[in-house]
Amino acid sequence: xxxxxxxxxxxxxxxxxxxxxxxxxxxxxxxxxxxxxxxxxxxxxxxxxxxxxxxxxxxxxxxxxxxxxxxxxxxxxxxxxxxxxxxxxxxxxxxxxxxxxxxxxxxxxxxxxxxxxxxxxxxxxxxxxxxxxxxxxxxxxxxxxxxxxxxxxxxxxxxxxxxxxxxxxxxxxxxxxxxxxxxxxxxxxxxxxxxxxxxxxxxxxxxxxxxxxxxxxxxxxxxxxxxxxxxxxxxxxxxxxxxxxxxxxxxxxxxxxxxxxxxxxxxxxxxxxxxxxxxxxxxxxxxxxxxxxxxxxxxxxxxxxxxxxxxxxxxxxxxxxxxxxxxxxxxxxxxxxxxxxxxxxxxxxxxxxxxxxxxxxxxxxxxxxxxxxxxxxxxxxxxxxxxxxxxxxxxxxxxxxxxxxxxxxxxxxxxxxxxxxxxxxxxxxxxxxxxxxxxxxxxxxxxxxxxxxxxxxxxxxxxxxxxxxxxxxxxxxxxxxxxxxxxxxxxxxxxxxxxxxxxxxxxxxxxxxxxxxxxxxxxxxxxxxxxxxxxxxxxxxxxxxxxxxxxxxxxxxxxxxxxxxxxxxxxxxxxxxxxxxxxxxxxxxxxxxxxxxxx
Amino acid sequence: xxxxxxxxxxxxxxxxxxxxxxxxxxxxxxxxxxxxxxxxxxxxxxxxxxxxxxxxxxxxxxxxxxxxxxxxxxxxxxxxxxxxxxxxxxxxxxxxxxxxxxxxxxxxxxxxxxxxxxxx
Numbered sequence: 001x002x003x004x005x006x007x008x009x010x011x012x013x014x015x016x017x018x019x020x021x022x023x024x025x026x027x028x029x030x031x032x033x034x035x036x037x038x039x040x041x042x043x044x045x046x047x048x049x050x051x052x053x054x055x056x057x058x059x060x061x062x063x064x065x066x067x068x069x070x071x072x073x074x075x076x077x078x079x080x081x082x083x084x085x086x087x088x089x090x091x092x093x094x095x096x097x098x099x100x101x102x103x104x105x106x107x108x109x110x111x112x113x114x115x116x117x118x119x120x121x122x123x124x125x126x127x128x129x130x131x132x133x134x135x136x137x138x139x140x141x142x143x144x145x146x147x148x149x150x151x152x153x154x155x156x157x158x159x160x161x162x163x164x165x166x167x168x169x170x171x172x173x174x175x176x177x178x179x180x181x182x183x184x185x186x187x188x189x190x191x192x193x194x195x196x197x198x199x200x201x202x203x204x205x206x207x208x209x210x211x212x213x214x215x216x217x218x219x220x221x222x223x224x225x226x227x228x229x230x231x232x233x234x235x236x237x238x239x240x241x242x243x244x245x246x247x248x249x250x251x252x253x254x255x256x257x258x259x260x261x262x263x264x265x266x267x268x269x270x271x272x273x274x275x276x277x278x279x280x281x282x283x284x285x286x287x288x289x290x291x292x293x294x295x296x297x298x299x300x301x302x303x304x305x306x307x308x309x310x311x312x313x314x315x316x317x318x319x320x321x322x323x324x325x326x327x328x329x330x331x332x333x334x335x336x337x338x339x340x341x342x343x344x345x346x347x348x349x350x351x352x353x354x355x356x357x358x359x360x361x362x363x364x365x366x367x368x369x370x371x372x373x374x375x376x377x378x379x380x381x382x383x384x385x386x387x388x389x390x391x392x393x394x395x396x397x398x399x400x401x402x403x404x405x406x407x408x409x410x411x412x413x414x415x416x417x418x419x420x421x422x423x424x425x426x427x428x429x430x431x432x433x434x435x436x437x438x439x440x441x442x443x444x445x446x447x448x449x450x451x452x453x454x455x456x457x458x459x460x461x462x463x464x465x466x467x468x469x470x471x472x473x474x475x476x477x478x479x480x481x482x483x484x485x486x487x488x489x490x491x492x493x494x495x496x497x498x499x500x501x502x503x504x505x506x507x508x509x510x511x512x513x514x515x516x517x518x519x520x521x522x523x524x525x526x527x528x529x530x531x532x533x534x535x536x537x538x539x540x541x542x543x544x545x546x547x548x549x550x551x552x553x554x555x556x557x558x559x560x561x562x563x564x565x566x567x568x569x570x571x572x573x574x575x576x577x578x579x580x581x582x583x584x585x586x587x588x589x590x591x592x593x594x595x596x597x598x599x
Numbered sequence: 600x601x602x603x604x605x606x607x608x609x610x611x612x613x614x615x616x617x618x619x620x621x622x623x624x625x626x627x628x629x630x631x632x633x634x635x636x637x638x639x640x641x642x643x644x645x646x647x648x649x650x651x652x653x654x655x656x657x658x659x660x661x662x663x664x665x666x667x668x669x670x671x672x673x674x675x676x677x678x679x680x681x682x683x684x685x686x687x688x689x690x691x692x693x694x695x696x697x698x699x700x701x702x703x704x705x706x707x708x709x710x711x712x713x714x715x716x717x718x719x
Contacts, residue, residue, distance in 0.1 A: 002652035004644075004661050006619055035641075039648055060619045061660045084631045085663030124619055134605065135612035143602045257600040265601045 004039040005082055006060040010123060012047030012209055013202075013241050014363075019071070020055035026074035031082065040082050043132075046210015046245075047202075048123030050110055051363040053093065058123070065093045110361050113380045115342065117350045118326040119366045122210030127245050130252040133213040139258050141329035142217050145224055146266040154225035155181055158328065160336035162348040167193055167284070167321030168396065168425040169501070170347070170414035176318060179308035180226040183316035188228040190219050190270075191312060191319045193289060194235035194242070197281040198397025199448060201428035203352040204322035206364050208235065208242035211326070212249035216272060218325030220259060221332060223270040226318050231272040234289050236279045246274055281398075281452035285500045286311075286319045288454065299454045300500035321426070323352055343369030347413035351424070355381050357431040358388065367412075374408040377431055388433040392516070396425025398445040399505035401512025402438065421512040423505065437533035438517040439524050442510045443471040449506035460503030463494040467510060475534045477598070479525040488514060532595040535580040539598050542584075544570035546592035553584035553593065614657045624658040625704050629691075630675040631663035638673035639692070646693035647676075650700040659704060672715055678703055689715035 009015075009024050024042060031040050048056050053067035064087040066077070073091060080086045116122075125132035133139075145154050159174025180188060192215060196204040208215060219231050235243055250272055253259040261269045275293055282288045283298040290312050292298035311317025327349060331339045340348045347369040353376065356362045360382030367376060373393060377383070384390050392402040395412075401422035403410070410416050414424050432441065450464035467490050470483050491507030491514075498504045514521060523530060529537040542553070542562075549569035554562040561578040564571030573584070585593040617623075629635070629644045640663075647661050669675050672689030678699065679685050686709045688699065695713055703709050 002648045004648055008619070061623070061662060083663070084665055086665045125616070131608060131612040132616060134609050135616045137609065139605055140609070143605055147602060264605065
């Protein structure tokens with residue numbers, strides 16, 4: 001009997017942690033109980049994108065998109081929808097503004113504005129079923145290059161497409177392939193950089209989990225182009241699901257003769273091993289990654305020689321990011337001109353972003369380069385929750401910078417973000433509203449990079465903690481008059497003098513917030529945090545007019561700093577005892593608790 | 600595996616993915632309300648799926664709908680062919696379902712003696 005319904009359950013890490021596996025089991029039980037096992041097929045897919053709404057589930061052919069599904073909902077969904085054809089409307093995704101039922105995937109604005117190339121299969125196919133990948137023209141690109149193209153022609157096609165490194169720096173991929181292909185020596189390596197370290201970024205994880213074969217195929221094509229027979233995927237150990245799926249994909253591809261010896265009977269051989277990293281941020285830098293792969297401490301070294309000439313085990317090595325490899329098969333199958341038709345002149349193609357922070361639809365999105373920040377944040381992302389005002393967006397994670405509201409209409413590409421003092425980075429995008437303090441944000445990122453500094457070069461090892469100390473001082477309200485100048489001087493020095501990308505970009509969050517939000521720094525020096533986030537600069541106060549004496553705040557206060565008698569308002573907060581945790585403000589039913597400047 | 604074998608796997612596997620493409624020439628809607636099910640719509644639905652599977656037809660989507668008020672004519676089945684008026688069948692049996700597949704869905708000739716409504 002033919003399958004009538006495909007039930008795609010997201011098995012990305014976010015939905016799994018929201019118990020999508022239990023939902024799957026419950027649905028399977030109900031489907032069995034209703035005798036629908038032959039007609040309804042459950043498929044576990046990679047990340048579908050809107051992680052905030054997980055566990056999510058997509059039912060074809062209707063295209064009904066279910067969100068926040070629990071095991072308890074399974075009986076109703078099977079009985080009503082799978083049996084009787086009436087989608088359970090209370091669980092369907094409704095758009096916040098119109099609350100209308102989104103019946104088709106293309107009607108959900110979150111999807112409508114996106115252009116999926118790299119993530120095309122994520123959320124559509126079962127990542128552990130190689131045949132589903134093959135059904136989407138999987139391994140056809142590898143077959144094409146092995147039988148119809150010379151290695152040089154492959155590298156030239158990639159170069160003509162204008163594909164640039166998706167790891168962040170944006171180096172032309174075809175050029176890199178050409179360097180490695182041209183490097184002398186019989187032994188070469190292809191390395192996939194899956195050491196995704198930016199806080200809040202999970203593009204690479206999603207691709208490895210949702211469509212692992214696409215990465216393997218991209219690596220194999222690259223190996224053919226540069227003349228390598230061995231490859232490594234360097235992935236962090238805290239991505240267990242991605243590692244499992246990649247290992248399963250490798251095994252399946254080997255079994256079918258799509259990797260290993262004599263691939264597709266063409267005489268070309270290529271195998272891939274997975275190497276787990278321990279999660280050091282610096283290992284995303286290519287020379288540190290190579291050192292770690294070789295079993296040494298993950299520290300960078302000066303370049304040149306570049307890895308293309310002297311890389312892993314001293315041999316010419318091609319290192320590309322996960323998403324870069326994910327683009328390769330599409331370029332081979334559809335041609336360089338097709339790829340150039342997407343995106344902008346200098347940055348063709350699409351880019352995957354991880355939207356997080358103060359935005360309605362957090363999750364994973366893929367858009368053509370040149371999409372504006374406004375489209376990304378307000379149309380796809382659904383804007384800022386609770387009707388608050390947009391303040392800034394941090395692109396590029398701890399190596400990037402923040403971009404304020406006046407540049408919302410900037411088209412996103414490598415150059416435009418750089419001009420604004422930020423970087424593309426791997427694609428993390430953290431949205432902030434008026435409740436976010438920009439000084440505190442800079443402190444947060446600097447704390448991260450100062451911790452992750454490997455300690456090899458002095459500017460980064462000594463400079464970052466020095467900057468951090470100043471920032472901590474400012475957010476504590478102990479800032480000194482010359483601190484802002486010092487920060488600027490230190491930042492510029494560290495950028496220029498550091499050995500690797502970590503130090504060269506770490507001051508960006510500070511320098512960009514100084515560029516756009518200098519007045520906030522200056523206010524901190526006189527003891528004011530306008531976002532009311534720096535706890536040392538604020539105090540909580542109960543408005544005697546609004547207080548009704550309900551006693552909730554007194555009971556909720558963890559340090560007993562609130563005094564008052566039930567039914568006998570007003571209550572009062574002891575400013576000395578208060579730890580400024582904000583609990584009283586959250587529990588007050590009358591909005592009587594306000595945050596004021598400390599001084 | 601060689602390229603030819605890869606192509607064969609792709610052709611076979613692509614049929615399996617067809618449901619998710621949203622592209623179909625024909626849509627068959629089986630009324631699966633309470634009265635439809637009571638009148639035997641489950642068996643009719645199964646017969647459609649079985650016959651379509653046997654004939655390896657990949658451009659047909661079989662789906663269900665709720666009650667539409669034609670209780671006396673249940674099981675009710677609607678056939679939407681691209682560019683053609685919608686044809687509604689009443690009192691559909693598994694045998695009739697198989698005839699609808701061969702005569703209507705494949706050859707384009709509605710099984711006229713069981714049609715209860717034609718909508719533009």
